[in-house]
Amino acid sequence: MKKEDLRIIFMGTPEFAVGTLEALIKGGYNVVAVVTQPDKPVGRHQDTLQPSQVKVFAMEHGIPVLQPVKMKDPEFVEELRSYNADIQVVVAFRMLPEVVWGMPRFGTFNVHAALLPQYRGAAPINWAVINGEVETGVTTFFLDHDIDTGRVIEQRKFPIPDDADVEYVYDGLMNLGAEIALSTLDKVIECDGKVESMPQDDSAATKHAPKIFKETCEITWAKNAKNVYDFIRGLSPYPGSWTTLVPKEGKPLTMKVFKTAKTNIPSVGMNPGEITVKEGRLLVACADNMLEILELQISGKKRMLVRDFLNGFKNIDNYTCR
CATH class of the missing domain: 3.40.50.170 (Formyl transferase, N-terminal domain)
Structure with missing residues (x-):
């Protein structure tokens, strides 16, 4: 044939x-x-x-x-x-x-x-x-x-x-x-x-x-940084992992995370999801180490690099990822 x-x-x-x-x-x-x-x-x-x-x-x-x-x-x-x-x-x-x-x-x-x-x-x-x-x-x-x-x-x-x-x-x-x-x-x-x-x-x-739904894509910061890193890249660019930015006062925001980098910075003494900005780096605490966010998207905005985000979002230290 x-x-x-x-x-x-x-x-x-x-x-x-x-x-x-x-x-x-x-x-x-x-x-x-x-x-x-x-x-x-x-x-x-x-x-x-x-x-x-x-x-x-x-x-x-x-x-x-x-x-x-x-x-x-x-x-x-x-x-x-x-x-x-x-x-x-x-x-x-x-x-x-x-x-x-x-x-x-x-x-x-x-x-x-x-x-x-x-x-x-x-x-x-x-x-x-x-x-x-x-x-x-x-x-x-x-x-x-x-x-x-x-x-x-x-x-x-x-x-x-x-x-x-x-x-x-x-x-x-x-x-x-x-x-x-x-x-x-x-x-x-x-x-x-x-x-x-x-x-x-x-x-x-x-x-x-199994099929992935919106709720599947929510980030759990209480896991080890490597697990969170893999989770985020496993959903990037689509459908995109997400987290909720909770302020000390005001309305929470939804943030998609597209790219991160592992660090050797321990998260000792910090709660999972706690945010730190250090020398232009946006760091989030995981169960063992800090994870650096490189690319993100706030609800209603375009996907952007962290440096652009930090230039327009001055009070990120007042938020926590939940």
């Missing part, structure tokens, strides 16, 4: 998925249709519909786009079946019912941004950085009934530098994900769909990657 003969349905929504879709198109693979989320209402009055980035890319390249509200909808299932796909490739999409993932003769495989069975779930990149991992990677696996539990086809590793934030790891894994998707498809073509795969060891699934 040639790659031009392998009929592929691609499923995905965000920018992360576009990297793989683009690689498929440039590589000459036969993507017969794309499935993505329905257009999202945006704007003050929710009266403007915004297409997903995968839809935008697909339409620019003349690929048919399907946008089901419900994956089990009979009309969608029949339309999907009409494309007679040999295989489906899923990147950053929702959970699929068996009637969908079991449809192609060669099955459906997912590109997951982690080294499974670790970090099953919706936010594997964030949680790997939050937990201070020095390495992550991407995995291709065949979908089955449960989330991220299917038989593994390929894995590739990716180092996480100590100063890397989620954006750096996201970009790296997006490119690596595209590479492993093409490699997996080449295996499918070479063996006419009879790809070797290995079951996951469920007992090794000790770290998880």
